[in-house]
Each structure stands twice: as structure tokens, then as C-alpha cells.
Amino acid sequence: xxxxxxxxxxxxxxxxxxxxFLLILLTIWIYPFFNPGNPLEMIGVGTFARPGSYxxxxxxxxxxxxxxxxxxxxxxxxxxxxxxTDRISMLDxxxxxxVDVGDLDIEDTDTLLDLWFANYSSDLKPAGMTNAKRxxxxxxxxSLMQVRAADTLTITxxxxxxxxxxxxxxxxxxxxxxxxxxxxxxxxxLGTDNFGRDVLKELVSATGTSIIIGLIAxxxxxxxxxxxxxxxxxxxxxxxxxxxxITNIFTVIPSFVLLILISYSxxxxxxxxxxxxxxxxxxxxxxxxxxxxSQVISLRNRDHVNLSKLSGHSLVRIIxxxxxxxxxxYVVMAFILQVSSGILSEAQLSLLGLGPKTTVTPTLxxxxxxxxxxxxxxNGSWWAYFPVILTITLxxxxxxxxxxxxxxxxxPTLRD
Amino acid sequence: MxxxxxxxxxxDGPLCLSGRNVTKVFGLGEKKTxxxxxxxxxxxxxxxxxxxxxxxxxxxxxxxxxxxxxxSSEGEIFFEGKPRDISTGRRKREYWKGIQAIFQDPxxxxxxxxxxxxxxxxxxxxxxxxxxxxxxxxxxxxxxCSFVNLKFAxxxxxxxxxxxxxxxxxxxxARIFLLKPRILLADEPTSMVDxxxxxxxxxxxxxxxxxxxxxxxxxxxxxxxxxxxxxxxxIMEHGRFVESGRADTVILNxxxxxxxxxxxxxxxxxxxxxxxxxxLKAE
Numbered sequence: 008x009x010x011x012x013x014x015x016x017x018x019x020x021x022x023x024x025x026x027x028f029l030l031i032l033l034t035i036w037i038y039p040f041f042n043p044g045n046p047l048e049m050i051g052v053g054t055f056a057r058p059g060s061y062x063x064x065x066x067x068x069x070x071x072x073x074x075x076x077x078x079x080x081x082x083x084x085x086x087x088x089x090x091x092t093d094r095i096s097m098l099d100x101x102x103x104x105x106v107d108v109g110d111l112d113i114e115d116t117d118t119l120l121d122l123w124f125a126n127y128s129s130d131l132k133p134a135g136m137t138n139a140k141r142x143x144x145x146x147x148x149x150s151l152m153q154v155r156a157a158d159t160l161t162i163t164x165x166x167x168x169x170x171x172x173x174x175x176x177x178x179x180x181x182x183x184x185x186x187x188x189x190x191x192x193x194x195x196x197l198g199t200d201n202f203g204r205d206v207l208k209e210l211v212s213a214t215g216t217s218i219i220i221g222l223i224a225x226x227x228x229x230x231x232x233x234x235x236x237x238x239x240x241x242x243x244x245x246x247x248x249x250x251x252x253i254t255n256i257f258t259v260i261p262s263f264v265l266l267i268l269i270s271y272s273x274x275x276x277x278x279x280x281x282x283x284x285x286x287x288x289x290x291x292x293x294x295x296x297x298x299x300x301s302q303v304i305s306l307r308n309r310d311h312v313n314l315s316k317l318s319g320h321s322l323v324r325i326i327x328x329x330x331x332x333x334x335x336x337y338v339v340m341a342f343i344l345q346v347s348s349g350i351l352s353e354a355q356l357s358l359l360g361l362g363p364k365t366t367v368t369p370t371l372x373x374x375x376x377x378x379x380x381x382x383x384x385x386n387g388s389w390w391a392y393f394p395v396i397l398t399i400t401l402x403x404x405x406x407x408x409x410x411x412x413x414x415x416x417x418x419p420t421l422r423d
Numbered sequence: 424m425x426x427x428x429x430x431x432x433x434x435d436g437p438l439c440l441s442g443r444n445v446t447k448v449f450g451l452g453e454k455k456t457x458x459x460x461x462x463x464x465x466x467x468x469x470x471x472x473x474x475x476x477x478x479x480x481x482x483x484x485x486x487x488x489x490x491x492x493x494x495s496s497e498g499e500i501f502f503e504g505k506p507r508d509i510s511t512g513r514r515k516r517e518y519w520k521g522i523q524a525i526f527q528d529p530x531x532x533x534x535x536x537x538x539x540x541x542x543x544x545x546x547x548x549x550x551x552x553x554x555x556x557x558x559x560x561x562x563x564x565x566x567x568c569s570f571v572n573l574k575f576a577x578x579x580x581x582x583x584x585x586x587x588x589x590x591x592x593x594x595x596x597a598r599i600f601l602l603k604p605r606i607l608l609a610d611e612p613t614s615m616v617d618x619x620x621x622x623x624x625x626x627x628x629x630x631x632x633x634x635x636x637x638x639x640x641x642x643x644x645x646x647x648x649x650x651x652x653x654x655x656x657x658i659m660e661h662g663r664f665v666e667s668g669r670a671d672t673v674i675l676n677x678x679x680x681x682x683x684x685x686x687x688x689x690x691x692x693x694x695x696x697x698x699x700x701x702x703l704k705a706e
Contacts, residue, residue, distance in 0.1 A: 310527075310528060311534045313492055313526065314524075314532055315534065316519075317492075317524060318549055319519055328536070332534075
């Protein structure tokens with residue numbers, strides 16, 4: 008046993024897969040300590056906030072400032088303000104207003120702005136330009152003016168009695184606050200989803216749920232497959248015929264169709280994560296049953312089984328001590344694959360809207376389902392679905408790598 | 424083999440295992456193979472019987488049927504004069520107290536997950552010694568091991584695969600020594616071990632027979648070996664017994680062509696090997 012384990016951990020493939028899987032498990036365990044709370048809490052009001060650090064503007068204004076004179080501050084401000092589309096739009100305006108710009112490089116911010124302020128006028132109505140487009144240029148002009156405007160921004164309050172603005176304070180371009188001193192900074196490394204939930208927190212929790220679903224499905228499928236395979240293979244005869252008849256029926260009906268039909272008939276209310284896991288397990292045992300059966304058939308005529316029979320051991324004892332230990336490594340490998348395919352099945356099922364109840368626990372499949380329903384893939388909110396895909400891939404990859412590693416240890420002919 | 428061994432005649436003792444029209448057919452229709460074809464046999468108590476034949480002649484199938492590991496398609500087997508009844512698990516277990524086996528390949532005969540102790544303890548339990556004290560059990564195991572020239576103290580807590588092939592086969596005999604069945608079926612027990620161990624193992628089998636009056640059914644492809652050790656010889660070809668009788672009679676005056684061929688195929692040290700009987704066209 009000890010020797011086998013050492014051999015298994017000597018296989019680099021198994022080790023890499025094991026470490027990846029262990030890291031995923033560690034993350035699931037440790038992350039909630041750093042970011043506790045309900046993973047389904049809707050912290051954002053809007054949908055799909057970009058990944059990044061969010062600094063409370065209110066708190067930042069109330070934080071004591073330091074003055075830093077940075078030479079390239081203005082340029083950076085401009086670069087942030089002027090996107091490539093804005094620059095191209097400006098060229099379009101010059102074009103329709105009939106301003107000759109020669110061969111202007113749009114990356115050359117200074118020349119572009121000089122030309123703009125020299126020529127732009129909101130009164131000008133170039134032919135063929137829509138009102139909306141003209142309003143867009145007005146807004147663009149205003150924001151550009153701000154950059155060139157005075158160095159100070161005044162914050163005012165309204166006097167309750169008179170309704171006159173009262174100066175509360177000023178902010179200059181050289182005022183900086185230390186982000187560590189701002190009371191409220193929220194880091195959202197993966198932004199928020201369509202409900203304004205923290206994607207990273209949800210993802211970690213969903214990974215945990217999905218792995219549990221995979222494990223339950225794997226245990227159910229392996230137990231059913233193992234029991235039927237052992238009985239069919241060892242007892243043989245009529246029992247074998249009946250069991251293989253049932254197994255073949257389940258094999259020819261695509262298990263995914265069965266999965267969809269069962270999930271649909273259970274109904275949304277009854278579909279908890281564990282129910283879905285058990286349903287997945289009940290539809291995916293055929294492969295294990297068939298392969299266990301064939302392994303047992305080749306084992307049952309071995310001399311050590313005959314010797315055990317001659318020693319008067321019972322059927323249960325022979326199966327448990329003379330057959331099962333010999334196929335244990337094989338069963339472990341089949342179990343790993345069942346876990347992996349259980350996780351994938353849950354994702355597929357949830358993507359179709361037939362996964363676990365949506366309001367209780369997040370799962371990887373459900374996250375993808377919501378991302379799809381809110382068109383995350385068409386509006387460019389990659390953070391709502393890409394990390395989920397990556398996580399599913401990583402789990403599957405690590406499990407399959409472990410399986411391949413085990414395969415190479417237990418079938419020496421496959422070793423390279 | 425000890426030369427001083429007394430050659431008693433066991434061939435007319437009471438019958439312990441006999442069969443009439445025993446047949447085994449595998450498959451159906453086109454693929455039908457008759458492995459054992461209507462054979463009759465009578466084994467007496469204390470007799471050393473050899474069943475000789477080349478590979479594929481149905482020796483092992485017959486031995487599995489004798490052991491009750493395989494059902495016969497036709498015919499009947501009699502155990503101690505009465506028709507054998509092994510229809511239920513309980514009756515089978517009872518039957519196996521009277522008949523035991525040593526298999527051809529010692530390397531695959533043991534469960535690699537069980538220690539040697541548990542193999543031997545199983546035998547003690549089967550003989551109804553479950554309630555014996557630990558010391559008594561160890562004493563029994565030590566006695567069995569010393570019968571086959573093994574030291575129990577060195578074997579305890581070891582796994583069977585840590586032994587050599589010859590040692591494993593001797594451990595098998597120690598198992599039989601503990602069980603003391605009426606009949607021992609040895610299916611080519613010496614084919615996987617070296618010549619030196621072979622003599623030891625055969626010697627031990629004969630000792631076992633002399634001590635307990637056990638019937639030994641020895642299955643082999645080596646007619647020379649069968650001649651030296653057995654009282655009775657059955658020659659098997661394509662599932663049939665072509666010749667049977669006392670070892671001296673059959674081998675010194677063979678009647679069937681197949682027996683003659685088997686005898687001439689035995690390599691002899693001081694003569695040129697006669698290969699003229701080998702039908703090359705049939706190969």
C-alpha cells in the first residue's frame with residue numbers, strides 16, 4: 008500500500024494534477040476567511056462593473072491630501088479622457104467641417120487638441136450631421152475644456168435658507184490622497200455580475216459547490232456501476248444477462264437526454280444541488296458497470312479466486328477480498344473521471360436552465376447561465392464568464408491528469 | 424525421492440471418487456467445443472493417480488469439474504460411493520473439506536493482498552479450529568511449515584509474493600497438510616518450478632499420501648514423471664481417456680498410438696532424441 012502510494016506520487020502527471028486540485032481546494036477553504044459573507048449578496052446596483060479597485064469618492068474628498076507635482080499628470084489625464092474612438096470622431100468632425108488637417112497623427116495629442124480648440128464651435132452645423140452626433144461633440148468638447156480649465160475644482164453645498172451655493176472646499180490638480188487612508192476601498196478583482204454580485208467571491212463558492220456536486224455524482228455513479236459490474240461479472244449467468252440488458256438500455260439512450268428529462272420533471276423547486284448531483288450519478292453509471300464487469304470476468308477464473316472458493320469463503324467475502332482489491336486502482340480511476348464528468352454535466356445542465364435552484368447556492372453552471380442570459384458575451388463583460396470557464400477547465404484538467412498518471416502507474420505498458 | 428519408500432499397493436482400496444460419462448461442452452452450434460468427452464474413471468483411496476496428456480487435451484477442465492468449480496454438461500460424479508451433490512453453497516463447502524487442490528502457477532495462486540498467516544489460518548478455521556488459542560494455532564502452522572521445510576517464524580507477516588516459486592508451492596502443500604483432505608488434486612504443481620524443487624515437491628506429496636492415506640490425482644504432461652510416482656495412469660487425448668491402468672502396464676506396454684508417441688517424446692540422456700513420431704504436417 009505504502010509502496011503503491013509512493014509510486015503514484017512519483018508520477019509527475021499525477022503530482023501536477025494533484026497539486027492543481029489541492030490548490031483549488033485550498034483556495035475554496037481559505038478565501039472565505041479573507042472575504043467573508045454571503046456570496047450571493049448584491050453589492051452593486053448596476054450590472055457588470057469592471058474588475059478593479061473601487062475608491063469611495065465621498066471618502067476620498069474627506070481624506071487629507073498631499074501635494075505632488077507630477078510632470079506627466081496632464082498627459083495621462085488626457086490620454087484617459089481621449090479614447091481612440093474619440094480621436095477618430097474628432098478627425099471626422101474636421102472632415103465634415105471642412106478643416107484641412109494635412110497628415111495629422113491622431114496619437115499626437117497636443118497638435119490634435121490645438122487644432123480642435125482653434126476650429127471647434129458648437130454653433131457650426133456641418134451638413135448631414137445628426138443632432139445626436141452634434142450633442143456628442145458638445146460633451147466631448149466640455150470634457151476637453153475641463154482638462155484645460157483652471158487648476159482648481161470647487162466643491163459647493165447649497166445653503167438651506169437662501170438656496171445659494173456655499174463653498175465647501177477646493178480640489179487642485181496636484182492633490183493626491185493615499186489610497187490606504189481612504190475609509191472605503193473595495194477591490195473587485197473580477198468585477199461584478201449582472202446582479203451586482205462580487206464575481207470572485209461567487210466563483211470561489213460556486214467552485215466548492217460544483218466539486219461537491221461532482222463528488223456526490225461520482226460516488227453515486229461509481230457505487231451503482233461497481234455493484235452491478237461486480238454482480239454481473241462474478242455471478243454471471245442469468246444475473247449477468249439481466250444486468251447487462253438494463254445497462255445496455257441505459258447505454259443506448261443518451262444519458263444527457265435522460266438527464267434533461269429527469270431534471271425537468273423534478274421541477275425547479277425541488278432541484279437542490281444535491282438532488283441534481285444524485286440525478287447526474289443515476290444517469291452516468293453505465294460505463295463503470297461495463298468496464299468493472301469485464302475486469303471481473305477476467306479475474307473470476309484466476310487461481311487465487313478458485314483457492315478462496317476451495318477454502319469455503321462466501322460469495323460476499325470472495326468479492327470483497329479477492330476481486331475488489333485487484334480492481335481497486337481501476338475503480339479509483341473511474342471514480343476520478345466520474346467526478347470530472349459530473350462537474351461538466353452540472354455545467355451543461357445549468358446552462359440550459361435545468362440546474363439547481365438559482366437562489367440558494369451558486370454553481371459554476373449557474374454563473375454561466377446568468378452570464379449568458381444577460382448577454383455578457385456580446386457586451387464584452389468577459390469577467391462574468393471567462394473565469395468560470397477557466398475554473399471548470401482547470402478542475403477537469405487536474406482530475407484527468409491525475410487519472411492519466413494513475414493509468415501509467417497501474418498499466419506499466421503505457422509508461423513512456 | 425527416497426529410494427527406501429515402500430511401494431504399497433493402493434489400487435484396489437475402496438472407491439473414493441469415480442465418474443461415468445463425464446462430459447463438458449463449451450459453446451453452442453458452430454463454436455461447440457467438447458473439452459471432456461464421456462470419460463469414466465475410478466479413483467481408489469490412497470491411490471496416486473496421474474492424468475497425462477498434452478496441452479489442450481482437457482486435463483484442466485476435468486480437474487475443475489472434479490473440484491466442483493465447473494459444472495459438467497453430462498454424466499455423473501460419485502464421491503465415496505454416493506452421487507456427488509454440490510447444489511448449494513453449504514454442500515459445496517462440505518465437499519471441499521474432502522477435496523482440495525494445488526494449482527499450476529504458484530505466483531497466481533495466492534491473493535497478493537493477504538499475508539501468509541491468513542492463508543494458513545484460513546485452513547485451521549476450515550478444519551473447525553476457529554476457537555483454538557493463538558499459541559495452538561501458531562504451533563499448528565509451525566508444524567505444517569516444517570513438514571515442507573519452511574520456517575514459520577521467517578514467513579510470518581510476509582506476503583506470498585516475497586517468496587520464490589518453489590517456496591510458494593511448498594506453502595501450498597503446507598496448506599494441504601493443515602487441511603488433510605481425503606483427495607488432493609494437483610494440477611501440474613511442478614511445471615513452474617525448477618527441477619530441484621520439483622523432486623522435493625513430489626517427495627512431499629508422496630509423504631503426505633503415506634502419512635494420511637490421501638488420494639492424489641496428479642495432472643501432468645510429463646509421462647516420465649507419471650511413471651515414476653504413480654500407481655495408476657490415465658492417458659488423455661482430445662478429451663477422452665485412450666488408455667488407463669497400472670502405471671507399469673500402461674507405460675511399459677503401451678497399446679494406444681498416442682501413448683507410444685508420448686513415451687517416445689520424452690528426451691533421454693544417453694540416446695538420440697527420436698523425433699520421428701512428431702507429425703510435422705499436423706503442426
